[in-house]
Amino acid sequence: MRLAALTASVFALTLGVATAVSAQQHEMDHQHSAHLTEQTTLVVKSAWSRELPPSAAVGAAFLSLSNHTDQADRLLSAESAIAKVTELHAHEHEGDVMRMVKVDSIEIPAHSDLTLEPGGYHIMLIDLHKPLVAGQTLPLTLHFEHAGQVDVTVQIKSSDAGTSAAAPEMDHSQHNQH
Ligand SMILES: [Cu+2]
Incomplete structure (x- = not known):
């Protein structure tokens, strides 16, 4: 059970970091949106x-x-x-x-x-x-x-x-x- 709880908290921590990164990425994406559109194919x-x-x-x-x-x-x-x-x-x-x-x-x-x-x-x-x-x-x-x-x-x-x-x-x- 302790392992499960630890896994859950590590997962939550990872999620938190991922959200922060994606928010930052989103700002960058917004600046270069035209460029990125043609780069995703x-x-x-x-x-x-x-x-x-x-x-x-x-x-x-x-x-x-x-x-x-x-x-x-x-x-x-x-x-x-x-x-x-x-x-x-x-x-x-x-x-x-x-x-x-x-x-x-x-x-x-x-x-x-x-x-x-x-x-x-x-x-x-x-x-x-x-x-x-x-x-x-x-x-x-x-x-x-x-x-x-x-x-x-x-x-x-x-x-x-x-x-x-x-x-x-x-x-x-x-x-x-x-
Ligand atoms: Cu041939």
Whole structure:
């Protein structure tokens, strides 16, 4: 019984501290409310793919994920009008060889960033209906466990534009259209 009473008083003490902290936090939140609103979601950025010869049947899409929420989220699946089948893939070492493996989901831990990039996680576009042409875009729909459906526009970069996913907007291949 004494232990139960002690536990109860420790709990009460903890609650008291938590209330004080949350009151203080609330004041801070109020000052930065606009900023916090956009920081409490899962953000998808810099979605890109690489141009391929018209004969290519399979392409890949890469992007950056930022989970600003307090819980881990998982990318469960993706689909695109440009491909018959869309799969989530990872690369794994098999001896000295890297090979692609299909994965059921890709986890983004709470308050973490995850980049899908060449040699790592990627979204495989299988049985392409149209060629991937530099300067064009392709539609991609992502399904997350918590964030739900997120539609993104994937920029197709020229194959000699490097592999940096940081600034697809800087791709100058679009000047070719003039
Ligand atoms: Cu793959």
